[in-house]
Amino acid sequence: MNAPTCFSLSWTDHVAHLSLNRPQAMNTMGPTFWRELDALLTQLHQEGRARALVISSTGKHFSAGMDLETFGGAITMDDASPQGRAAIFDLLTDMQATFTKIERLRVPVIFAIQGGCIGGAVDMVTAGCIRYASTDAFFCIQEINIGMVADVGTLQRLPKLVPPGVVKELAYTGRRMSAQRAMAVGLVNEVFDSHAATVDAALQCAREIASKPPVAIWGSKQAIDYAREHSTEDSLRQMGWLQGAVWSNATVREAITAMKERRQGQFDPLAPLVSFRDAG
Numbered sequence: 075m076n077a078p079t080c081f082s083l084s085w086t087d088h089v090a091h092l093s094l095n096r097p098q099a100m101n102t103m104g105p106t107f108w109r110e111l112d113a114l115l116t117q118l119h120q121e122g123r124a125r126a127l128v129i130s131s132t133g134k135h136f137s138a139g140m141d142l143e144t145f146g147g148a149i150t151m152d153d154a155s156p157q158g159r160a161a162i163f164d165l166l167t168d169m170q171a172t173f174t175k176i177e178r179l180r181v182p183v184i185f186a187i188q189g190g191c192i193g194g195a196v197d198m199v200t201a202g203c204i205r206y207a208s209t210d211a212f213f214c215i216q217e218i219n220i221g222m223v224a225d226v227g228t229l230q231r232l233p234k235l236v237p238p239g240v241v242k243e244l245a246y247t248g249r250r251m252s253a254q255r256a257m258a259v260g261l262v263n264e265v266f267d268s269h270a271a272t273v274d275a276a277l278q279c280a281r282e283i284a285s286k287p288p289v290a291i292w293g294s295k296q297a298i299d300y301a302r303e304h305s306t307e308d309s310l311r312q313m314g315w316l317q318g319a320v321w322s323n324a325t326v327r328e329a330i331t332a333m334k335e336r337r338q339g340q341f342d343p344l345a346p347l348v349s350f351r352d353a354g
Contacts, residue, residue, distance in 0.1 A: 100133065105149075119175065185206065
């Protein structure tokens with residue numbers, strides 16, 4: 075892909091760091107944002123190089139959400155006919171799929187959030203595994219304030235992260251939730267004094283994850299996400315199949331030996347993926 079304009083991508087060993095880099099526009103989400111994010115996530119998913127992904131931002135705010143100027147311009151939400159309303163469904167399905175790629179990425183995704191995390195940005199961060207925030211961060215389901223329903227994942231994922239009553243309060247009122255309250259209700263793992271400290275903590279967590287066997291991290295993410303949507307009995311059965319698929323005596327021996335010798339373990343990376351569409 076061409077060099078992204080809405081993001082910067084950097085690497086430290088096996089940790090990928092994706093940063094929103096349009097602070098002058100409060101990192102709003104226009105068509106280029108969606109196109110570049112989708113391509114970058116696809117690349118990271120297929121390469122197998124990353125063992126963890128940190129997503130952070132630049133400027134005063136993490137993101138002010140959707141670039142509403144796009145609607146009515148390049149994209150029209152036509153509510154005048156059944157055909158137009160059907161197209162709204164298909165448009166939203168396409169946008170939802172990009173944030174679902176965050177959720178389904180083969181490695182853990184950690185967000186470092188500062189300032190406003192508004193509207194579509196809440197949709198995005200709820201698709202991650204771990205969220206760290208700075209003291210100035212706040213979260214807002216902005217959509218209700220502009221006469222619409224949040225539609226790219228917030229109302230589906232947030233109730234699985236925090237109590238339903240909290241979701242309803244935010245979704246019905248459009249109030250801002252502070253970083254401290256977000257931590258108290260379980261949306262945020264930890265709050266830090268500054269944005270720099272938040273990013274450092276996210277990268278440190280990512281490095282710890284990257285030091286573990288990638289296939290065991292992959293399996294753990296598969297099991298946790300499956301259990302969220304299924305009964306305990308079904309999830310235990312899935313766990314048996316999953317463990318049988320990824321178990322490696324050599325990996326376990328290396329992990330235990332490295333721990334005893336107080337050194338970094340040497341583990342095989344995830345295999346690169348080749349899309350069937352791109353094969354040959």
